Amino acid sequence: MKTKLVRYEIDLANPPPLTDRQKAELEALAAMPDxxxxYSDIPPLTEAFWEKAVPNRFYRPTKxxxxxxxxxxxxxxxxxxxxxxxxxxxxxxxxxxxxALKER
Incomplete structure (x- = not known):
């Protein structure tokens, strides 16, 4: 079975405008008290978590x-x-x- 591949290119410096529905959802979230x-589905970030954390292997600093x-x-x-x-x-x-940063 053939599938159609659809590609979109988005200019991140100039994103498309939000729809009215998206604006309403963001306003509702902003109005929600903390x-x-x-947060029950998010595990706590303990010291053990950070000890096992690794840097993002796809991160490449700019030169x-x-x-x-x-x-x-x-x-x-x-x-x-x-x-x-x-x-x-x-x-x-x-x-x-x-x-040097570790010494701080």
Whole structure:
């Protein structure tokens, strides 16, 4: 059996306007007091949950081009390890950033 594939492209910077029904639903939700919201189907987020949490494997940070002045011997050492010296620089900086953030 053949199925039809339908593709939609949405410009997230310029989404389509909400319908009257969607607006009414959002207004009803906004008017609802927090005490009336049923959270029973959501498990609590305990410390054990966060210990087992892993970063999103699909997350890719954006890259920014910049100019950095590095000592010649440091750059020579990084390049001597083969291709990908810029990736290694980024990994070293990220490791230090995460260590500093953890200390806070």
């Amino acid at each position: 005490e009336t919201i049923d 920014t081009a910049t100019t950095v002045r590095i000592d010649s011997d440091v750059l020579a050492w990084l390049r001597a390890q083969g291709r990908g010296y810029q990736t290694r620089i980024n990994a070293i900086l990220r490791r230090e950033m995460l260590a």
